[in-house]
Amino acid sequence: MPSDTFMLYKLMILYILSRVNFPLTNAQLTAFILEKEYTNYFNIQRVLSELIDDAFIITKTIRNSSLYRITESGTETLLLFDNMISSGIKEDIEAYLQQNKYDLQEEVSTQAEFYQVKKGEFASHLSVIERDTPIIDLTLIVTTEEEATRLCNNWREKSPDVYSYLMSTLLEHK
Numbered sequence: 001m002p003s004d005t006f007m008l009y010k011l012m013i014l015y016i017l018s019r020v021n022f023p024l025t026n027a028q029l030t031a032f033i034l035e036k037e038y039t040n041y042f043n044i045q046r047v048l049s050e051l052i053d054d055a056f057i058i059t060k061t062i063r064n065s066s067l068y069r070i071t072e073s074g075t076e077t078l079l080l081f082d083n084m085i086s087s088g089i090k091e092d093i094e095a096y097l098q099q100n101k102y103d104l105q106e107e108v109s110t111q112a113e114f115y116q117v118k119k120g121e122f123a124s125h126l127s128v129i130e131r132d133t134p135i136i137d138l139t140l141i142v143t144t145e146e147e148a149t150r151l152c153n154n155w156r157e158k159s160p161d162v163y164s165y166l167m168s169t170l171l172e173h174k
Contacts, residue, residue, distance in 0.1 A: 004084075006043070006047065007084065008084060008085065009033075009038070009039055010047050010051055010056070011078060012093070013029060013044075013048065013051060013068075014051070014056060014070055014077065014078040015082075015085055015090065015093060016093055016097070017029075017057060017068060017069060017070035017074070018074075018075060018078055019093065019097055020101070020104065020105070021131065021132075022104075022108055022129075022132075023067035023069045023108055024067070024108065025065045025066065025067055025107065025108060026045075026066045026068070028104055028107070028108075029068065032093070035096075036096075038089075051074070054073075055071055055073055056071055056073055056077055057071060058071055062111050062112075062113050067108060108129075109128055109129050110127075110159050111126070112124065112125070112127075112152035112153075112156070113125050113152065114145070114148035114151070114152055116145070117141065120143055121141055121142075121143065122141070122145055122147070123139050123141050123142075123148070124139065124140045124148045124151040124152055124155075125137075125139045126139070126140070128159050128163065136159070
């Protein structure tokens with residue numbers, strides 16, 4: 001593949017990440033690029049790997065998802081080579097983000113992971129993040145991996161109720 005084409009894919013990912021104020025998952029980035037048929041899955045994974053190696057993006061893994069953010073050097077690089085991305089591609093990206101921004105943000109703002117603390121003890125770390133700030137950050141200790149997994153799996157749907165309950169209960173006047 002010509003290096004200019006590969007460079008364009010890198011710039012597209014940097015551009016997408018620069019247009020949101022929250023991290024995006026591998027699946028979210030991949031979905032847009034595959035949907036528009038810009039390239040194939042394997043090229044996207046190669047691009048992401050090289051962007052990480054070059055420190056243009058950083059990644060954080062939570063459970064089975066990788067979350068990507070653009071770095072300062074990624075932003076600087078994008079500014080230098082922004083003109084290599086056609087206005088048509090930029091319009092596609094902007095339209096996609098405008099249509100899906102709420103869903104994209106919702107998907108990454110509710111985070112849940114678990115780990116083994118010691119034999120017979122698992123911690124489920126549950127959080128909701130808004131603008132890089134946790135509005136709720138909760139760790140629950142359970143006795144089985146199955147319970148920890150269930151807590152994590154239910155967190156996305158139940159977190160608004162849990163947050164509401166905690167706030168109303170803790171702010172209640174006696």
